[in-house]
Amino acid sequence: MVSMTERQGPAEGRARSSEAQPVQMAVSNAMVRIYKETFGRGPTKARTNFAGPDILICTLRETLTPAERRLVELDEHERLRETRMYFQHAVEPEFRHAVEEITGRKVEAFVSGIDTSQDLASEIFYLEPEADESLHLA
Numbered sequence: 506m507v508s509m510t511e512r513q514g515p516a517e518g519r520a521r522s523s524e525a526q527p528v529q530m531a532v533s534n535a536m537v538r539i540y541k542e543t544f545g546r547g548p549t550k551a552r553t554n555f556a557g558p559d560i561l562i563c564t565l566r567e568t569l570t571p572a573e574r575r576l577v578e579l580d581e582h583e584r585l586r587e588t589r590m591y592f593q594h595a596v597e598p599e600f601r602h603a604v605e606e607i608t609g610r611k612v613e614a615f616v617s618g619i620d621t622s623q624d625l626a627s628e629i630f631y632l633e634p635e636a637d638e639s640l641h642l643a
Contacts, residue, residue, distance in 0.1 A: 535603035
């Protein structure tokens, strides 16, 4: 369940925690923790990357519970997606808070999705641009 990261540019920096781990790893670890608390088990793999300076994408693999895997076997993908999205929405404040705490930036938007056939989920965080970035948008 250890998260991996590939790059770290100036916008990515390090987490604000005392452990000073890379932001991407800290976000991955937070997502795994929230999944465990919410669904009773966490993903076996988690990876977070920046997609530009203001978007964080966390990809989580093997997140389904045994009951959810049974729904997949019964071809109940729509029911499973609907249920999972309901729970994701219910804990959205926890997802946002974790990312804001780690990055020191406000989450402007949060998008959650799951591919039930591949047992792959994604949590996407759109961060408010940093103050000095907004000066360069003209």
